[in-house]
Amino acid sequence: MAVIVQKYGGSSVADIEKIFHVARRVAKTAAGGNQVAVVVSAMGDTTDELLALAKQIMPNPPRRELAMLLSTGEQVSIALLAMALTALGYEAVSFTGPQAGVKTKGDHLEARIIAFEAERVKAALAAGKIAVVAGFQGARPDGEICTLGRGGSDTTAVALAAALGAETCEIYTDVDGIFTVDPRLVDNASKIAQITYDEMLELASLGAKVLHPRAVECAKEHGVLLHVRSSFHEKPGTIVEEVAGMEKEAVVRGIACDEDQVKIALRGVPDKPGVAARIFTAIGEAGINVDLIVQSLRRNGENDILFTISEEDFAEAIAILTPLTAEIGAKELLHEHNLAKISVIGAGMIHQAGVAAKMFDALAKAGINIEIISTSEIKISCLIDADRIQDAARAIHDYFQL
Amino acid sequence: MAVIVQKYGGSSVADIEKIFHVARRVAKTAAGGNQVAVVVSAMGDTTDELLALAKQIMPNPPRRELAMLLSTGEQVSIALLAMALTALGYEAVSFTGPQAGVKTKGDHLEARIIAFEAERVKAALAAGKIAVVAGFQGARPDGEICTLGRGGSDTTAVALAAALGAETCEIYTDVDGIFTVDPRLVDNASKIAQITYDEMLELASLGAKVLHPRAVECAKEHGVLLHVRSSFHEKPGTIVEEVAGMEKEAVVRGIACDEDQVKIALRGVPDKPGVAARIFTAIGEAGINVDLIVQSLRRNGENDILFTISEEDFAEAIAILTPLTAEIGAKELLHEHNLAKISVIGAGMIHQAGVAAKMFDALAKAGINIEIISTSEIKISCLIDADRIQDAARAIHDYFQL
Numbered sequence: 001m002a003v004i005v006q007k008y009g010g011s012s013v014a015d016i017e018k019i020f021h022v023a024r025r026v027a028k029t030a031a032g033g034n035q036v037a038v039v040v041s042a043m044g045d046t047t048d049e050l051l052a053l054a055k056q057i058m059p060n061p062p063r064r065e066l067a068m069l070l071s072t073g074e075q076v077s078i079a080l081l082a083m084a085l086t087a088l089g090y091e092a093v094s095f096t097g098p099q100a101g102v103k104t105k106g107d108h109l110e111a112r113i114i115a116f117e118a119e120r121v122k123a124a125l126a127a128g129k130i131a132v133v134a135g136f137q138g139a140r141p142d143g144e145i146c147t148l149g150r151g152g153s154d155t156t157a158v159a160l161a162a163a164l165g166a167e168t169c170e171i172y173t174d175v176d177g178i179f180t181v182d183p184r185l186v187d188n189a190s191k192i193a194q195i196t197y198d199e200m201l202e203l204a205s206l207g208a209k210v211l212h213p214r215a216v217e218c219a220k221e222h223g224v225l226l227h228v229r230s231s232f233h234e235k236p237g238t239i240v241e242e243v244a245g246m247e248k249e250a251v252v253r254g255i256a257c258d259e260d261q262v263k264i265a266l267r268g269v270p271d272k273p274g275v276a277a278r279i280f281t282a283i284g285e286a287g288i289n290v291d292l293i294v295q296s297l298r299r300n301g302e303n304d305i306l307f308t309i310s311e312e313d314f315a316e317a318i319a320i321l322t323p324l325t326a327e328i329g330a331k332e333l334l335h336e337h338n339l340a341k342i343s344v345i346g347a348g349m350i351h352q353a354g355v356a357a358k359m360f361d362a363l364a365k366a367g368i369n370i371e372i373i374s375t376s377e378i379k380i381s382c383l384i385d386a387d388r389i390q391d392a393a394r395a396i397h398d399y400f401q402l
Numbered sequence: 403m404a405v406i407v408q409k410y411g412g413s414s415v416a417d418i419e420k421i422f423h424v425a426r427r428v429a430k431t432a433a434g435g436n437q438v439a440v441v442v443s444a445m446g447d448t449t450d451e452l453l454a455l456a457k458q459i460m461p462n463p464p465r466r467e468l469a470m471l472l473s474t475g476e477q478v479s480i481a482l483l484a485m486a487l488t489a490l491g492y493e494a495v496s497f498t499g500p501q502a503g504v505k506t507k508g509d510h511l512e513a514r515i516i517a518f519e520a521e522r523v524k525a526a527l528a529a530g531k532i533a534v535v536a537g538f539q540g541a542r543p544d545g546e547i548c549t550l551g552r553g554g555s556d557t558t559a560v561a562l563a564a565a566l567g568a569e570t571c572e573i574y575t576d577v578d579g580i581f582t583v584d585p586r587l588v589d590n591a592s593k594i595a596q597i598t599y600d601e602m603l604e605l606a607s608l609g610a611k612v613l614h615p616r617a618v619e620c621a622k623e624h625g626v627l628l629h630v631r632s633s634f635h636e637k638p639g640t641i642v643e644e645v646a647g648m649e650k651e652a653v654v655r656g657i658a659c660d661e662d663q664v665k666i667a668l669r670g671v672p673d674k675p676g677v678a679a680r681i682f683t684a685i686g687e688a689g690i691n692v693d694l695i696v697q698s699l700r701r702n703g704e705n706d707i708l709f710t711i712s713e714e715d716f717a718e719a720i721a722i723l724t725p726l727t728a729e730i731g732a733k734e735l736l737h738e739h740n741l742a743k744i745s746v747i748g749a750g751m752i753h754q755a756g757v758a759a760k761m762f763d764a765l766a767k768a769g770i771n772i773e774i775i776s777t778s779e780i781k782i783s784c785l786i787d788a789d790r791i792q793d794a795a796r797a798i799h800d801y802f803q804l
Contacts, residue, residue: 066481083467143522
């Protein structure tokens with residue numbers, strides 16, 4: 001008897017009708033002779049509504065109390081889904097994150113899972129019941145309730161699948177799977193049938209919003225087979241797994257686009273050891289993700305340090321960097337908005353010279369200027385004018401015949 | 403340094419403004435040099451709204467899942483109140499029932515507290531923090547989340563006060579305290595300054611809705627001093643405590659009125675051992691509270707058994723009694739609606755002959771007919787026509803000069 005973990009996001013359980021839709025889907029899998037554990041998020045906009053309530057009290061509520069508040073969202077979903085499964089004639093039992101055995105460490109709102117002690121869930125499955133587990137939450141060993149931050153429910157599902165030794169972890173979403181490029185940008189984008197964890201990680205980090213990188217990392221570490229698929233129909237989606245031999249194929253697997261990028265430039269940074277570390281430690285401690293770091297040596301022992309951040313982190317980054325610019329003796333702090341990042345991803349890329357050249361050629365032919373280039377073993381990213389992102393995506397998609 | 407437990411009901415925390423009102427009240431007590439633990443219910447109509455959501459799924463949701471769902475209500479309140487206290491500059495920390503150490507047994511929705519292991523709450527108070535505890539909930543030793551049923555938050559507060567050895571357990575409400583009679587019925591009703599647990603128990607059971615009998619029982623057992631008072635002003639309310647010597651005073655302490663009573667009569671019940679037990683066991687197992695049981699021996703070895711129930715239990719009681727009437731060989735099942743029960747309560751009553759006579763005299767002078775009489779050591783109850791309840795309350799209140 002196969003064990004299958006299914007994860008449904010907040011939009012899939014936004015109202016009673018949708019909860020019944022999910023319940024029927026889960027019930028069908030159970031009726032097919034599988035043991036099923038379901039991970040759900042909070043209903044629809046519940047988390048945002050709770051957050052708004054807290055902000056009415058104070059702009060920066062204590063993080064512990066915010067976790068206490070937000071974790072009620074998933075608890076409502078699991079109870080209602082367990083009821084809906086009962087109404088359909090199935091035995092179901094719900095578990096909060098702490099009850100399911102999600103042990104966390106660290107910050108109350110950005111906790112990380114250190115262990116999934118899934119004995120209660122296992123016992124429920126062994127007793128023929130469907131287990132309904134709250135995503136996004138857990139408890140520290142001292143009993144403190146924590147939430148897992150962005151991508152928390154995906155991560156709960158993957159960690160549960162690992163703990164149960166599940167055959168598959170199905171991530172249900174409102175799209176058909178992972179695409180070669182955002183279908184809103186390029187009409188003939190096509191669904192990827194199979195992709196490696198590393199490729200998926202790059203795609204996930206680079207703006208394919210379907211699956212959170214934390215969950216992909218966790219799946220890679222524990223060898224959990226992921227299936228990203230639509231909750232609207234039964235067709236297969238995208239399988240994420242490690243496939244022997246796949247690395248040797250030189251394939252551009254997909255294109256990722258990130259809009260709302262800001263370029264930050266620190267001009268005239270003294271070329272002394274530890275200066276870059278100081279800048280990026282300060283930024284990192286504020287929880288700001290930095291991407292595309294470029295350092296170029298200028299004259300007179302001074303560097304220019306360039307990097308990109310997301311527009312939403314801009315105000316905070318500037319607040320941190322303005323005093324720091326003076327402290328480290330840099331000459332100038334500059335920023336440029338309305339930029340976008342376009343990346344091509346493929347595990348075989350490193351073995352095949354010329355993929356980068358082809359990408360630059362495609363962009364050049366479309367008359368698109370490149371601001372910054374950054375490469376890794378399996379991706380090449382270019383920062384370009386945000387207004388040209390759609391042209392760029394089409395040009396590259398066509399050039400590589402995805 | 404005194405430890406004070408305060409309990410605020412759902413209407414006191416119905417919105418953000420009211421939560422701040424409660425927070426200021428709590429803060430003032432803390433600023434007065436006390437250690438304060440606060441017990442709160444779910445905001446306003448939250449519990450009813452969650453219940454309505456569950457009923458959309460199925461008419462009788464599994465009780466376990468309903469407890470899982472409903473317990474989120476208090477969790478939201480405690481987080482928001484802790485935030486409001488933080489916003490006022492106080493250190494506060496919230497605890498769910500399970501976190502606070504409320505250990506329960508029995509049914510998921512009607513759980514009883516078997517122990518309050520308040521170590522975490524004690525540690526928070528010792529560290530100078532205000533502890534905010536979710537009322538109405540706890541967990542079984544196996545980790546199952548349970549709710550405490552009606553009066554659960556009052557009981558949580560009293561049990562916490564007992565566990566902490568608190569000086570006072572303050573029950574905040576929207577009235578000034580416990581009154582000699584319902585002020586809506588009698589204009590010159592007066593507030594009772596001090597009352598014993600037993601008197602309060604009779605008043606609570608008999609329709610003074612301010613304080614739940616379970617909480618009073620718990621307070622009596624553990625000698626917790628209760629202070630029932632208004633959340634709108636600072637004036638003292640009613641103190642509930644055991645007072646030496648108080649028993650000897652022959653005092654009618656107050657009048658309780660219960661409307662919506664139904665009289666059930668089983669006529670011609672065979673006078674055999676165990677028949678009454680059978681009737682009241684069946685009724686009791688359905689969770690129906692029976693009051694004012696009167697059995698009168700008739701001729702031919704047959705009894706009439708009369709008792710009263712609340713109108714809301716009527717349909718269920720009749721469903722149980724109809725087949726039972728035939729089974730036990732009774733002649734007839736009758737019922738009469740639109741009745742009310744009026745009771746006078748006073749710990750000294752038993753030592754003073756004639757209190758009952760005075761009550762009957764007061765009612766007779768007002769031209770009010772008595773259907774059933776029932777007496778205990780500290781109360782006398784009469785069932786009367788519901789339309790005359792206000793006249794009866796006034797007549798008795800004036801007669802005893804309360």
